[in-house]
Amino acid sequence: MAAACGRLVPRGAGIALPGRCFSLSGYRVSSGGKPPKFQPPPKPVIMDRKTRKEESRFLSPEFIPPRGRTDPLKYYIERKDMIQRRKVFNIPEFYVGSVLAVTTANPYASDKSNRFVGICIQRGGKGLGATFVLRNVIEDQGVEMCYELYSPRVQAIEVLKLEKRLDENLMYLRDALPEYSTFDVNMKPVPRQDHEEIPVNKVQVRMKPKPWSKRWERPKYNIKGIKFELPEHKMQAAQKWSQPWLEFDMLREYDTSKIEEKIRKELSEELGK
Amino acid sequence: RGQLGFVVRHINSSTWWHEHLSEENVEFLKKITAEEYKAQTASKLCPLKDEPWPLNKWTPDSIRVGVVAVKLGMMPIWTKSGEKHAVTLLKVQDCHVLRYVSKEESGGKTAKLLVGGKNVSPFSKPESAHEIFKEAGVPRKQKVTTFNVTDDAIIKPGTPLYAAHFRPGQFVDVTAKTIGKGFQGVMKRWGFKGQPASHGQTKTHRRPGAISTNKAAKVYRGKKMPGKMGNIYRTSFGLKVWRINTKHDIIYVNGSVPGHTNCLVKVRDSKLPTYKDCNKNPPFPTFFADGDEELPEDLFDEDIFQFTDPSVTFA
Numbered sequence: 001m002a003a004a005c006g007r008l009v010p011r012g013a014g015i016a017l018p019g020r021c022f023s024l025s026g027y028r029v030s031s032g033g034k035p036p037k038f039q040p041p042p043k044p045v046i047m048d049r050k051t052r053k054e055e056s057r058f059l060s061p062e063f064i065p066p067r068g069r070t071d072p073l074k075y076y077i078e079r080k081d082m083i084q085r086r087k088v089f090n091i092p093e094f095y096v097g098s099v100l101a102v103t104t105a106n107p108y109a110s111d112k113s114n115r116f117v118g119i120c121i122q123r124g125g126k127g128l129g130a131t132f133v134l135r136n137v138i139e140d141q142g143v144e145m146c147y148e149l150y151s152p153r154v155q156a157i158e159v160l161k162l163e164k165r166l167d168e169n170l171m172y173l174r175d176a177l178p179e180y181s182t183f184d185v186n187m188k189p190v191p192r193q194d195h196e197e198i199p200v201n202k203v204q205v206r207m208k209p210k211p212w213s214k215r216w217e218r219p220k221y222n223i224k225g226i227k228f229e230l231p232e233h234k235m236q237a238a239q240k241w242s243q244p245w246l247e248f249d250m251l252r253e254y255d256t257s258k259i260e261e262k263i264r265k266e267l268s269e270e271l272g273k
Numbered sequence: 274r275g276q277l278g279f280v281v282r283h284i285n286s287s288t289w290w291h292e293h294l295s296e297e298n299v300e301f302l303k304k305i306t307a308e309e310y311k312a313q314t315a316s317k318l319c320p321l322k323d324e325p326w327p328l329n330k331w332t333p334d335s336i337r338v339g340v341v342a343v344k345l346g347m348m349p350i351w352t353k354s355g356e357k358h359a360v361t362l363l364k365v366q367d368c369h370v371l372r373y374v375s376k377e378e379s380g381g382k383t384a385k386l387l388v389g390g391k392n393v394s395p396f397s398k399p400e401s402a403h404e405i406f407k408e409a410g411v412p413r414k415q416k417v418t419t420f421n422v423t424d425d426a427i428i429k430p431g432t433p434l435y436a437a438h439f440r441p442g443q444f445v446d447v448t449a450k451t452i453g454k455g456f457q458g459v460m461k462r463w464g465f466k467g468q469p470a471s472h473g474q475t476k477t478h479r480r481p482g483a484i485s486t487n488k489a490a491k492v493y494r495g496k497k498m499p500g501k502m503g504n505i506y507r508t509s510f511g512l513k514v515w516r517i518n519t520k521h522d523i524i525y526v527n528g529s530v531p532g533h534t535n536c537l538v539k540v541r542d543s544k545l546p547t548y549k550d551c552n553k554n555p556p557f558p559t560f561f562a563d564g565d566e567e568l569p570e571d572l573f574d575e576d577i578f579q580f581t582d583p584s585v586t587f588a
Contacts, residue, residue: 070534074345074362077523084580105355107587129349152578152585153355 058093061123062130062149063263067254078127079263083270085150091157096120097165097201099183100134102147103156113155116145117185121170135173137182142174161190164200166224175212176205176226219243290396306395310412317369317411319563320432329425331557333549336383337426338559339541340434341368341390341416342524344449344532350515350525351578355585360515361530363447363538365522367392368434369411373427374419383421386428389414390537416537426558436522437560439514439540441574444548445524446510448539449532453504463497507531511545517572 063082065075085091094100101117118134121144125131130149135142147154160183173181180203204227207216216223217235219242228235246252291299329335342363350360372387379385387405393415395403406413409430439445459465459481467479481499485492509530516525524540532538542552560566573579 068534070346071343071364073364073521074348077362077518077521078348081580088581089584105584105586112587127348148349148357150349151355151357152351152582155584155586 057264059260059264059267060091060093060130062126063267064126064256064260066126075127079266081128082150083267086271089154091149092159094120094132094157094159094162095164095198096123096168096170098159098163099161099187100132101156101158101160101187102134102145102154104147104151105153105155115185116143117160117183117187118143118145119170119173119181119183121173135170135181136185137178138185140178142178142181158189160187162192162198164198166200166202167222169221170225171214172207172212172216172221172223172226173205175214175216176207180205302396310392313410313412314367314433317431317433320429321561321563323429323431325432325561326427326429328558331554332425333553335423335425335557336421336544337542337555337557338370338386338388338420338422338428338434338438339418339445339539340365340436340438341388341414341418342366342436342538342540343391344530344534344536344538345523346534347529348525351585352576353578353585354576355578358515358527359529360525360527363524363526363530363540365434365436365438365524366390367412367414369409369414370428370430370432370434371405371409371411371414371417372430376424381421384424384427385419386422387417387419388434390416390418416539418539420541428558432559433562435519435560435562436517436524437519437562437568437572438556439517439524439542440555441514441516441572441577443514443552443555444511444543444545445514445526446508446541446543446545447512447526447530448506448508448541449530449536451503451505451507451531452533454502456500457502458499459497462499462502465497511543511548513574515574515577518570519568519572520570 063079065072097119099117099119101115103113103115105112106114116134116136118136120132121135122133123130124133125148128150131146132149133144133146135144137143149157203225205225206227206229210230214221215238216226217228217230217238219239291302294302331337342365345362345364347359347361349357351357367390369389370386371389374385374387376382376384389406389411391414392412395406395413398413403413405417411431454461458479460467460479465481468474468477468482470478481497484496484498509528512530513527514524515527517523518525526540530538542555556566578585
């Protein structure tokens with residue numbers, strides 16, 4: 001069969017011809033005098049799990065310095081302290097929308113420690129003063145606790161459920177129905193393999209009736225995680241406050257790719273990840 | 274009105290230093306000054322070997338020099354009991370003693386020492402301004418301040434000053450020019466209450482109101498009125514030093530300090546009577562880097578929580 005159709009079959013590997021399922025790459029039988037030039041088969045690219053993980057490594061947002069005129073030496077000194085703290089105390093990777101449990105030291109509690117479970121709704125601050133806010137609804141009362149990542153009173157941070165949401169800031173959960181902010185205090189950590197991608201929870205949250213603490217339908221908040229049940233004309237009226245020129249404003253651009261690379265290199269050397 | 278004097282007409286066109294120089298000459302000058310600066314700083318690194326002035330012992334009555342530093346920014350620190358405090362980072366950058374003025378020369382009560390701060394290019398100032406720096410053998414500095422000093426604490430001009438001049442646990446006063454706010458009204462400048470926003474007020478919401486009484490028939494001198502606010506020297510007294518980094522010459526000072534980031538500040542031992550006992554036995558007259566003392570990279574106060582320790586627990 002090969003001899004008969006050698007001239008007509010193209011060289012590409014794995015091309016399914018009717019009735020034939022074997023590849024004839026580089027295997028042409030020539031009719032002329034000269035032997036054909038040997039073309040080695042294309043090298044397969046092995047996508048290792050490890051290489052993929054290195055490309056999308058997580059850099060905690062408080063390491064990226066804000067745009068300003070301060071001396072980079074100040075950020076370097078602060079980062080040294082942050083790295084020192086991370087060597088002694090494990091601060092896990094987490095995003096806004098993950099459920100965390102934080103134990104802090106409290107001199108006035110009977111066990112001398114406090115445990116709070118909640119969903120992270122905001123990560124703020126840069127450097128050593130970085131904070132995150134956890135929200136939970138306990139006995140029908142919404143409670144938000146703001147913790148400092150590098151405070152020495154924090155004794156343990158466990159990630160019970162690692163996931164992302166559609167927005168960077170979940171402050172709208174205050175005006176959402178309480179079922180979206182309730183999490184079991186004795187929740188077991190959800191098992192997760194290391195190489196899996198971080199799941200994005202695309203839940204569309206239902207809100208309590210208006211008035212809300214902020215007008216979340218306005219384009220300045222750019223919220224994708226709410227199921228707006230407002231009438232069409234109200235949604236269109238909210239678009240009046242949109243500022244479409246903002247995304248083209250070049251003075252607001254802050255390219256952090258090079259800074260991030262340097263910081264990642266520094267972190268990986270120090271923490272040995 | 275009155276006599277009309279002749280108005281002096283100034284020639285307002287000033288050239289910058291490299292306007293009439295070729296590019297090669299500019300590059301050459303820059304290279305030369307950079308090398309000269311390096312040589313000058315290198316020659317001043319061993320003050321104890323260059324015939325230093327007599328070193329005396331510290332007494333409770335002696336006042337020693339201060340230091341000129343750059344305000345880098347602010348940072349939180351925690352104590353061993355878990356309380357948070359905000360500290361300002363002050364970096365001592367190229368600080369040298371420039372000149373000694375004796376008590377009789379200056380006409381004051383104590384001798385004075387001129388100290389200079391951060392290095393800066395010499396080209397934008399006339400040669401007359403470089404005299405002090407040339408005498409001391411030191412590059413041109415951005416800020417030059419005077420410190421009133423007792424006679425047993427005088428230092429030879431040209432000695433470098435480091436952050437280790439201060440120790441954690443002592444108290445300092447920091448002087449700097451405050452952030453300039455420009456011409457400001459009376460509410461922001463002096464904290465007046467202004468007038469209500471509604472209920473019939475005609476065009477009067479942020480005005481000072483009455484400026485004097487009827488009987489006085491004049492406005493007193495020093496009356497608080499609108500004017501230029503900020504950009505004046507102010508001092509914060511009694512700030513605790515929490516930590517010293519000897520490698521980068523950084524002082525961690527409690528609380529806030531006047532001035533914007535990257536401004537030059539004058540740091541001195543506190544002269545408040547409450548802290549007289551806390552500033553005992555400092556390095557006198559200053560800390561010499563080529564001396565016998567080998568300091569670790571970081572000096573901490575006893576109360577500070579160091580990040581090498583595990584998390585705080587209350588027993």
